[in-house]
Amino acid sequence: MASTVQIIPATLDDLPDLVRLEEACFSAPWTRKMLTAELTGNQFAHFLVARDAGGIIGYLCYWIVFEEVRLMNLAVVDSMRRRGIAAGLVDEALRTGLAHAATRALLEVRASNQAALALYRRFGFVEVSTRRQYYANPIEDAVLMELEPIVARSGAGHDRGATIEGGSISAH
Numbered sequence: 001m002a003s004t005v006q007i008i009p010a011t012l013d014d015l016p017d018l019v020r021l022e023e024a025c026f027s028a029p030w031t032r033k034m035l036t037a038e039l040t041g042n043q044f045a046h047f048l049v050a051r052d053a054g055g056i057i058g059y060l061c062y063w064i065v066f067e068e069v070r071l072m073n074l075a076v077v078d079s080m081r082r083r084g085i086a087a088g089l090v091d092e093a094l095r096t097g098l099a100h101a102a103t104r105a106l107l108e109v110r111a112s113n114q115a116a117l118a119l120y121r122r123f124g125f126v127e128v129s130t131r132r133q134y135y136a137n138p139i140e141d142a143v144l145m146e147l148e149p150i151v152a153r154s155g156a157g158h159d160r161g162a163t164i165e166g167g168s169i170s171a172h
């Protein structure tokens, strides 16, 4: 049965869930302090969470810096992947960027992260360069990806009949 997933701005109350999600999804997770700094101390930062009836199932932190949208960190709970949730979060960020007159979007991703590379390619991001040994734990190259001009569209979901309307996804 389909369940509704809401995409809404994060608050400080979400910190415990965000820390858990980071630790579950990344080998070098953002700490509570880093997440707090993004939520409260960074004028460029935007923070979205995806929630279902059980709580937070995904999040995206991105910056809008003048004409650029920079996707900083994205994660979806393992058990809820391949349902269009990351695509819904990215789509919302790109739409917000467009509303702020941003013209291009950028991100870095681990070279081995096939899931994320495929997701971003679905949105039209292209690989523009490699940053050697950019990541620690484990040491790995970063692929720099760019989308210019920004086109907001869902990278997933529609093909499977899911809908993204006004920040809500119907996830199956």
Ligand SMILES: CC(C)(COP(=O)(O)OP(=O)(O)OC[C@H]1O[C@@H](n2cnc3c(N)ncnc32)[C@H](O)[C@@H]1OP(=O)(O)O)[C@@H](O)C(=O)NCCC(=O)NCCS
Residues within 6 Å of the ligand: 025, 026, 073, 074, 075, 076, 077, 080, 081, 082, 083, 084, 085, 086, 087, 088, 108, 109, 110, 113, 114, 115, 116, 118, 119, 120, 122, 155, 156, 157, 159
């Ligand atoms: C990468 C990640 C965020 C994707 O989240 P998700 O909610 O499963 O992604 P979506 O369901 O929105 O996927 C959209 C499209 O991206 C591509 N994609 C996503 N995961 C994929 C995978 N494991 N393999 C191949 N393609 C994949 C597909 O084209 C997919 O569309 P489809 O399911 O119709 O084929 C998730 O796997 C994750 O949290 N990984 C760990 C953290 C991480 O790597 N974050 C990214 C840092 S840059």
